[in-house]
Amino acid sequence: MEQTLDTKIKEAIWTANNLFKRGKATGSVANLSFLHEGNMYVTATGTCFGNLKPEEFAVLDIEGVRLNETKPSKEWPLHLSVYKAKPDASAVLHVHSTYSVLWSCLSGLNESDCMPNHTPYLKMKLGTVGLIPYEKPGSQELFNAFDKRVHTSDGWLLSHHGPVVPGKGIMEAFYALEELEESAHIAWELRKLATGVTRYE
Numbered sequence: 001m002e003q004t005l006d007t008k009i010k011e012a013i014w015t016a017n018n019l020f021k022r023g024k025a026t027g028s029v030a031n032l033s034f035l036h037e038g039n040m041y042v043t044a045t046g047t048c049f050g051n052l053k054p055e056e057f058a059v060l061d062i063e064g065v066r067l068n069e070t071k072p073s074k075e076w077p078l079h080l081s082v083y084k085a086k087p088d089a090s091a092v093l094h095v096h097s098t099y100s101v102l103w104s105c106l107s108g109l110n111e112s113d114c115m116p117n118h119t120p121y122l123k124m125k126l127g128t129v130g131l132i133p134y135e136k137p138g139s140q141e142l143f144n145a146f147d148k149r150v151h152t153s154d155g156w157l158l159s160h161h162g163p164v165v166p167g168k169g170i171m172e173a174f175y176a177l178e179e180l181e182e183s184a185h186i187a188w189e190l191r192k193l194a195t196g197v198t199r200y201e
C-alpha cells in the first residue's frame with residue numbers, strides 16, 4: 001500500500017535534517033523529491049535541509065507542469081528525468097557532499113561506473129554510478145547531458161557538482177546516498193595512500 005503523503009513528507013524532512021546535521025547537505029543547494037499519486041513533490045527553491053518545512057514542497061505533474069504556487073528547486077528537471085527513466089524510482093536525492101564532489105573532480109574516471117568497489121555495499125544499495133560531464137548547474141545543457149546518460153547507470157555523479165541518487169522510497173534513496181558518499185570517502189583516502197598524491201590534478 002502506498003504511504004500517506006504525511007508519512008512521505010515526514011521521511012523527507014527527517015532525511016533532509018539528518019543529511020544537513022552531518023555535513024552532507026550544505027546551505028540551500030541540496031534538493032530532494034518523491035512521487036505521490038503520480039505527481040512529483042520537490043523541495044522549493046532556496047530551502048535549507050537543516051530547516052525544511054512541510055509546506056516547502058512544490059508539486060509538479062510528470063510532464064513538469066506546476067500544480068501549486070511553490071517555486072521548485074531549479075534542479076527539478078534532473079528529478080523528473082530519473083522518474084521517466086526508472087519506473088522503480090519514487091524518490092530522488094541530490095546534494096553536494098564533500099567526498100562525492102572530490103571524487104567527481106578527478107580525471108580519467110570510468111564514465112559508466114565511476115566509483116571503485118572497495119567494499120560491496122555500494123553495489124548492494126545502489127549499483128553502478130555514471131559520471132555526467134560538467135555543465136553549469138541549473139542549465140539546459142546540464143539537463144540534456146543528464147537525460148542522455150540517465151538510462152546507463154543506477155545512480156549518477158555530476159562532475160564538479162555532486163551526486164543524484166534514486167530509491168524505491170525516500171529511505172532507500174537515503175541509504176544509497178550514504179553508501180555513495182562513504183564509498184567516495186574510502187576511495188579518496190585509499191587513493192591518497194596508494195599514490196601519495198596530495199595535489200589536485
Ligand SMILES: [Zn+2]
Pocket residue numbers: 029075094095096137161162
Ligand atoms: Zn546541485
